[in-house]
Amino acid sequence: xxxxxxxxxxxxxxxxxxxxxxxxxxERFLGPAVxxxxxxxxxxxxxxxxxxxxxxxxxxxxxxATSTAVMIDGLKLVDAERDDDWRFDPRLPDxxxxxxxxxxxxxxxxxxxxxxxxxxxxTGSEAETANSDTFYYTNAAPQQExxxxxxxxxxxxxxxxLDHAEAFDRKLSxxxxxxxxxxxxxxxxxxVPLQFWKVAAFMQDGELASTAYVLDQTPDLTRDAxxxxxxxxxxxxxxxxxxxxxxxxxxxxxxxxxxxxxxGPLPAADxxxxxxxxxxxxxxxxxxxxxxx
Numbered sequence: 001x002x003x004x005x006x007x008x009x010x011x012x013x014x015x016x017x018x019x020x021x022x023x024x025x026x027e028r029f030l031g032p033a034v035x036x037x038x039x040x041x042x043x044x045x046x047x048x049x050x051x052x053x054x055x056x057x058x059x060x061x062x063x064x065a066t067s068t069a070v071m072i073d074g075l076k077l078v079d080a081e082r083d084d085d086w087r088f089d090p091r092l093p094d095x096x097x098x099x100x101x102x103x104x105x106x107x108x109x110x111x112x113x114x115x116x117x118x119x120x121x122x123t124g125s126e127a128e129t130a131n132s133d134t135f136y137y138t139n140a141a142p143q144q145e146x147x148x149x150x151x152x153x154x155x156x157x158x159x160x161x162l163d164h165a166e167a168f169d170r171k172l173s174x175x176x177x178x179x180x181x182x183x184x185x186x187x188x189x190x191x192v193p194l195q196f197w198k199v200a201a202f203m204q205d206g207e208l209a210s211t212a213y214v215l216d217q218t219p220d221l222t223r224d225a226x227x228x229x230x231x232x233x234x235x236x237x238x239x240x241x242x243x244x245x246x247x248x249x250x251x252x253x254x255x256x257x258x259x260x261x262x263x264g265p266l267p268a269a270d271x272x273x274x275x276x277x278x279x280x281x282x283x284x285x286x287x288x289x290x291x292x293x
Contacts, residue, residue, distance in 0.1 A: 014087055014088075014089075014090055015090055016090050016091055019051075019089070019090070019091060022050040022051050022052055022133070023050060023052070024048070024049075024050025024051060024054065024055035025050070025053075025054055025055035025069040025070065025071060025173075026071060029071040029171060029173055030169075030171055030173055030201060030202065030203055030208065031203065032208045032265065033264070033265075034173055034201050034208070034264055034265060034266065035262070035264045036048065036055055036057060036067070036069050037057065037066075037067040037069065037175050037177075037199075037259075037261040037262060037263055037264075038057060038067070038261065038262055039066065039260050039261060039262070040260055040261065040262050041260055044059065044061075044066075044260070045059065045060060045061060046058060046059055046066060047060065047091075047092060049089060049091060049092075049136075049138055051114075051119070051130070051133035051134075051136070051139075052119055052126065052129045052130035052133045053070060053071050053118075053119035053121065053122070053130050054068060054069060054070035054071065054114045054118070054119045054130075054133070054134075055068065055069050056068050056113070056114075056136075056138050056139055057069075057177075058092065058138050059180065060092065060096040062180050062190070062191065063096055063097055063098045063189075063190050064098055064141050064178055064180065064190065064193070065113055065138060065139065065141065065177055065178070066177055066178075066180055066259070066261065067175060067176070067177040067259070067261055068113045068114045068139065068175065068176050068177055069173065069174075069175050070114045070115075070118045070119050070173070070174050070175075070176075071119065071171070071172075071173055072118050072119070072121070072158065072162060072171065072172040072173070072174060073121045073122075073170065073171055074162050074165070074166055074170035074171065074172070075170050076121035076122055077117070077120065077121045078120060078121060078122075078124070078127045079120075080117075080120045080127055080128060080130075080131035081131075082116060082131075083131070083132065083135065084135065085132070085135050086100065086110060086135050086136075086137060086140070087135065087136060087137070088136070088137055089136045089137065089138045092138070097137045097138060098137055098140065098141070098142070098190050099137050100137075101188065102142060102187070102188045102189070102190055103142065106239040107144065107145045107146070107239060107242075108142040108143065108144070108145065108192075108239055109142070109143045109144070109145040110137075110140040110142075111140060111141050111142065111143030111196075112134060112139060112140060113139050113140065113141060113176045113177060113178075113196075114134055114139050114174075114176065115134075115155070115158055115174075116131060116134045116135075117158075118158055118174060119131075119133070119134065141177075141178045141193060141196070142187075142190070142192045142193070143196075143217065143242075144217050144242040144243075144244075144245065146244065146245075148244045148245055149245075149286070150215070150244060150245030150246045150247045151215075151245040151247075153247040153285050153286075153287070153288065154196075154198075154213070154215045154245060154247050156288065157198060157200070157213060157247075157288075158172070158174055158200075160288045160291070161174075161200045161202070161211070164202075164293055165202040165203075165204075168202065168203055168204045168205065169202060169203040169204075171202065171203070172200060172201070172202050173200070173201040173202070174198065174199070174200050174201075175198070175199045175200075175201070175263070175266075176196065176197065176198045176199075177196065177197060177259065177261075178193030178195070178196050178197075179193055179194070179195040179196065179197055179214075179258050179259055180193060180259070181193070181194070181195075185230040185231075185233065185234050185240040186234050187233075187234065187237075187238075187239055187240060188237075192239070192240050192242075194216065194217055194218045194240075194242070195214055195215065195216050195217070195218070195258075196214070196215040196217075197212065197213070197214050197215075197255045197258070197259060198212070198213045198214075198215070199211070199212045199213075199252055199255055199263060199266055200212075200213075201266055201269070204271075207269070208265060208266075208269045209269050209271050209293075210252050210266040210267075210269040210270055210271065211249065211252070211270070211271050211272070211291065211292070211293065212249070212250050212251065212252040212254070212255045212266075212270065213247060213248060213249055213250065213285075214247070214248045214250050214254075214255070214258075214282070215245055215246070215247050215248075216243075216245070216246045216247075216248065217242045217243055217244075217245055218242075218243055219240075219241050219242065219243045220243035220244060221243075226243075229241050246284055247284070247285045248282040248283060248284050248285065249272070249282070249283045249285055249290070249291055249292060250282045250283075251267075251270060251272055251276070251277040251280060251281075252266050252267045252269075252270040252272075253267040253270070253277065254280055254282070271292060271293050272292055273292070276292075
């Protein structure tokens with residue numbers, strides 16, 4: 001969607017009642033229970049928003065999701081046209097969501113958290129509804145608009161993982177969200193996340209398996225220089241000077257630690273070798289073949 005366009009056409013048609021039948025993410029989708037990632041700190045307020053084949057755990061204080069969970073059924077995936085019809089979710093006040101004004105006239109994209117194509121499976125009407133549901137602002141977060149190899153890797157991860165899971169089980173659960181850090185740079189009433197995380201869960205040889213990834217859009221500067229650049233942009237009211245995307249494979253436990261989320265059985269199911277996990281080693285990915293499964 002062009003940054004200057006202001007989507008309003010669907011806003012009046014959406015009501016709380018029209019979303020009342022959404023079932024959301026099923027923790028038993030893969031068989032073993034894999035719960036929705038929720039904050040471990042009970043003081044962190046969240047709202048769980050079910051959609052078609054996915055759910056969003058939303059933090060009103062940050063006006064962004066802290067986690068999302070989507071079920072992907074590779075046997076039932078269908079094509080659906082992209083409509084770019086972004087709108088507010090009526091189950092939350094508009095002011096608690098990051099809407100179009102944050103993305104207007106700047107280099108920030110509305111980055112899908114649940115990828116548009118992932119929940120688009122099932123019957124025709126079911127798939128169409130799932131496609132439309134991914135365009136609520138609750139499922140978006142600000143990302144650098146520049147498209148580079150790191151972003152290409154990130155956007156293609158689900159396809160790669162689904163191809164891998166196909167040899168074992170064609171279902172995949174994917175959990176995604178921004179790393180909501182207190183030091184994230186402020187801009188237009190929100191704090192812009194500098195990192196995003198993704199954890200994939202699937203069945204391999206009859207056992208639950210998981211892998212984790214981090215997308216980093218921190219300015220490509222030294223730590224001190226980056227901090228100064230972010231602070232100067234905030235004082236001037238400019239969007240943060242985000243860097244080129246870098247994608248890493250990381251231990252699942254590192255994602256849990258960085259986000260403060262309870263990832264249930266997923267850290268123990270990590271496919272990274274125990275030695276790599278113990279060293280908390282992050283591997284920058286240059287191609288999908290670099291992924292350890």
